[in-house]
Amino acid sequence: xxxxxxxxxxxxPTGFANGKQHDPVRCAAVRIKGxxxxxxxxxxxxxxxxxxxxxxxxxxFDPDFLNNRISDSTAGMQVNTASLDFGxxxxxxxxxxxxxxxxxxxxxxxNLDGLQQELSRLLGLQCQFITDTxxxxxxxxxxxxxxxxxxxxxxxxxxxxxxxxxxxxxxxRTMKREVELRQAIEKAGIQxxxxxxxxxxxxxxxxxxxxxxxxxxxxxxxxxxxxxxALPQRNRVIRSVAxxxxxxxxxxxxxxxxxxxxxxxxxxxxxxxxxIKLPGATVGEYLDQQSLIAEYLVPDLDQAPCxxxxxxxxxxxxxxxQDFNVKAxxxxxxxxxxxxxxxxxxxNFLTHEFESPHEPVEVENESGAxxxxxxxxxxxxxxxxxxxxxxxxxxxxxxxxxxxETYYQLLxxxxxxxxxxxxxxxxxxxxxxxxxxxxxxxTRSLTTPCxxxxxxxxxxxxGVYTSGSSPAMRCLRITTELRSSKNSATxxxxxxxx
Numbered sequence: 001x002x003x004x005x006x007x008x009x010x011x012x013p014t015g016f017a018n019g020k021q022h023d024p025v026r027c028a029a030v031r032i033k034g035x036x037x038x039x040x041x042x043x044x045x046x047x048x049x050x051x052x053x054x055x056x057x058x059x060x061f062d063p064d065f066l067n068n069r070i071s072d073s074t075a076g077m078q079v080n081t082a083s084l085d086f087g088x089x090x091x092x093x094x095x096x097x098x099x100x101x102x103x104x105x106x107x108x109x110x111n112l113d114g115l116q117q118e119l120s121r122l123l124g125l126q127c128q129f130i131t132d133t134x135x136x137x138x139x140x141x142x143x144x145x146x147x148x149x150x151x152x153x154x155x156x157x158x159x160x161x162x163x164x165x166x167x168x169x170x171x172x173r174t175m176k177r178e179v180e181l182r183q184a185i186e187k188a189g190i191q192x193x194x195x196x197x198x199x200x201x202x203x204x205x206x207x208x209x210x211x212x213x214x215x216x217x218x219x220x221x222x223x224x225x226x227x228x229x230a231l232p233q234r235n236r237v238i239r240s241v242a243x244x245x246x247x248x249x250x251x252x253x254x255x256x257x258x259x260x261x262x263x264x265x266x267x268x269x270x271x272x273x274x275x276i277k278l279p280g281a282t283v284g285e286y287l288d289q290q291s292l293i294a295e296y297l298v299p300d301l302d303q304a305p306c307x308x309x310x311x312x313x314x315x316x317x318x319x320x321x322q323d324f325n326v327k328a329x330x331x332x333x334x335x336x337x338x339x340x341x342x343x344x345x346x347x348n349f350l351t352h353e354f355e356s357p358h359e360p361v362e363v364e365n366e367s368g369a370x371x372x373x374x375x376x377x378x379x380x381x382x383x384x385x386x387x388x389x390x391x392x393x394x395x396x397x398x399x400x401x402x403x404x405e406t407y408y409q410l411l412x413x414x415x416x417x418x419x420x421x422x423x424x425x426x427x428x429x430x431x432x433x434x435x436x437x438x439x440x441x442x443t444r445s446l447t448t449p450c451x452x453x454x455x456x457x458x459x460x461x462x463g464v465y466t467s468g469s470s471p472a473m474r475c476l477r478i479t480t481e482l483r484s485s486k487n488s489a490t491x492x493x494x495x496x497x498x
Contacts (some may be wrong), residue, residue, distance in 0.1 A: 004016065027432055107137065107144055110160060118157070119213065122198045125150035140316075142333045146433035147216055155216035158215070160209050175201045175210050178332050181308065182214070184251045192244050192329050192478030217328035222318040224349045228380045233324035235389060240326035241318065242393040246404055258302045258339035259293075265426040266290045270281070274368060278429055285436040289425060292440060296419045297341070301406065303338040311335050311345035340403065344410035345420050350387050417441075 112134055119127045127148040138145040145159045161171045184195040194215040202208050222237065223229075229237070256264075270286045272278050308319075311334030319328040345351070391412055398404030414421070418441040423438075425432040435441065 028102060049407065058379075076213055098433065109208060111206060111208045112146070115146075115158065115211070118200075119148060119156070122213075123150055123156075125152060125154075127156070130155065135470065140331075143331075154220075157194070157216045159212045159214070160207075163233075171210060172201050174333070175199065178212065178335065180337050181332060181337075182212075184308075188247070188250045190244070190247050190250075191328060194328055194330065209238045217330055218318040219319040219321045219327040222320050222324075222349070224315040226380055229324055236324050237318070237320065237326060238350075238390050241313065241329075242390055243397055244326070244329055245310070245313070245347070246394065246397050246407070248310060248361070249307040249340075249343070249404065250408065250491040252305040253337055254305050255337075256305075256306065256339070258297060258304070258341050261339050261342065262293055262297070262423070262426065263290075263307075266293075266445065269432075278432075280433050281429060281436070285432065288436065288440060289422065289432075292422055293474075296415070296422055301339070301341040304406070305403070306337045307340050307343050308335060308337050310347075312363050313349065315349040318349070341410060342423055344407050344416070346387060346390060346411070349353070350383065351420075365413045384490040389423060393415060 072420075089277045115126055116129070126148050129146060129150045130148050133146040133412055137161070138147075142163070143159045143161055146160050147155060147157055149155045161175065163171055179196065179199050179201070182193065185193045194217050197213040197215065197426055199210075200207070203209060206209075224237075233472055244442055266286055266289055269278065269281070270290070273281050273283045273286055310329060310332065317329060317331045318326060319330060320430045321327055391408075393413060394404075410416070419432065421435055421438060425435040439447070
């Protein structure tokens with residue numbers, strides 16, 4: 001899950017990964033026999049990370065409660081997840097059209113006629129909705145996008161934030177920050193980030209919501225699997241993404257040190273844990289995270305510039321043409337300027353991708369809804385090849401530039417995976433819970449080797465399924481057992497179901 005030695009892993013109200021029909025959960029199933037256990041299925045999946053770390057996750061639940069059909073097969077499990085609710089409170093996804101929404105909470109609040117009139121005024125040209133986005137907008141968990149075309153044939157993407165009800169102040173601050181970043185990117189001449197045309201960072205406008213207008217990126221969202229695209233096209237995409245990532249590092253400032261950055265993040269979480277504003281997290285866990293600063297901080301880079309990262313390089317945010325030339329990187333909602341030593345990471349589609357349709361946002365003094373955490377993390381031969389090629393591209397492109405060469409060294413470091421998840425845990429509560437449960441991925445040496453896929457090769461501790469007085473109180477216990485030649489530690493994470 002956190003490393004790369006895992007076919008597929010998921011944590012959520014069902015324990016399943018997101019219900020993709022073409023990529024079923026691959027895990028062994030064991031029917032538990034005996035009184036009171038006939039309706040219980042134990043899912044076991046295992047992984048190993050750097051340094052020989054061995055972690056087992058056990059999820060025990062009642063399939064009748066999930067109302068889900070399960071069928072055994074000799075190759076593992078085929079899980080029909082079409083009827084599962086993964087905690088998405090904002091939208092019902094249209095599974096027939098990528099990125100479209102049939103139902104969108106808050107979309108009706110937008111005055112589309114007012115938007116059309118305002119754009120015509122701002123652009124000086126009459127604009128019309130295209131690609132059916134007036135009725136079926138593009139979007140994700142953070143925003144909704146409509147597309148308009150002016151009479152000269154220019155196409156414009158208009159993006160509205162979705163979290164205006166819960167965090168109106170945060171929405172305005174985030175939008176203003178994105179506008180500043182887009183202006184800096186345009187000044188730096190980075191062509192793959194679509195140019196900003198205009199924006200409104202207030203609610204009191206004809207559209208009734210803040211919005212950003214940028215050029216529309218022609219092409220299609222990147223589709224990235226183990227077998228698609230073919231190797232030449234994969235290499236073309238990887239090299240282009242590596243170049244764009246390094247180009248974005250041009251956008252810099254020196255507002256804070258690396259020590260100040262990470263200390264502030266963790267201290268803020270400690271304060272919120274003390275105020276009982278972070279359910280499922282304890283002050284002690286954040287103190288454990290804080291104690292690792294000395295291990296992961298690079299003192300020589302403490303005063304290095306802070307640099308721009310896109311923050312959400314999923315395949316869906318990469319736009320390509322029919323020949324897999326990268327035409328654009330979209331969605332700067334998570335873009336930020338952070339210390340150089342914390343900026344080095346692989347694109348999400350080469351490491352992990354969150355599969356939850358509702359990924360909550362946490363901001364200072366406010367807490368997002370506690371939805372499920374579901375992601376996939378693969379360590380197939382192709383994934384390893386892709387990562388190695390990406391690293392080689394970064395090395396070649398960084399040659400001769402001291403700062404970029406430092407970036408490469410950080411990315412190639414042995415502890416890159418553990419360091420990355422340690423940092424992410426400072427901003428994402430659900431990642432924090434999982435990291436704390438597996439002892440912050442501290443390296444262990446094993447006395448017994450494990451062959452991935454042969455779960456019986458090493459003993460595990462079975463988690464306990466508990467039921468409350470109502471379905472809302474039913475929980476999954478995810479038990480993580482770390483074993484070494486000298487010690488063993490067991491920790492549990494409780495995830496409440498909707």
